[in-house]
Amino acid sequence: MRRWLSTAFVLAAWTAATNGAVAGDVTAGREAARQHCTRCHIVGDLNTMSIGSTPSFQYMVNNLDDHEARFLTFYTLRPHPAFVRIEGIPPLNDIPSPIAPIEMTLQQVEDVAAFAATLREQ
């Protein structure tokens, strides 16, 4: 039941978030990405070191047609459900986060997606 509810929440959030263009704030997204994503991902010019095979943001936005949807739902995509907590959305599982959890709002998720989209080369 809990799991079903979580999925419903995520779908509702995704629908709200993808209704039209990404409505995030690029500047706020850059800061949120620096704070929450650079530990593992290379993010534009924010950092140069990442964890092994973790894809860089620029790789993803330039090579995945559905990058916008993936960024808006990243907290449901492995490995993130293990350690990302979104305000207002119940965790997708009951397993305690193995690292200090990354806590974000849905607005920040949209902000990061908007910022990531700016890394796309025309």
Ligand code: HEC
């Ligand atoms: C603790 C490490 C870690 C952190 C922190 C992290 N990620 Fe990731 N992320 C990964 C790994 C590893 C993958 C590759 C997963 C795979 O290959 O299946 C990934 C993949 C992704 C993908 C692609 C997922 C897919 O299945 O298409 C997106 C989008 C993404 N991350 C966004 C983010 C954003 C946004 C943040 C910060 C808010 C973030 N990640 C923080 C480790 C991390």
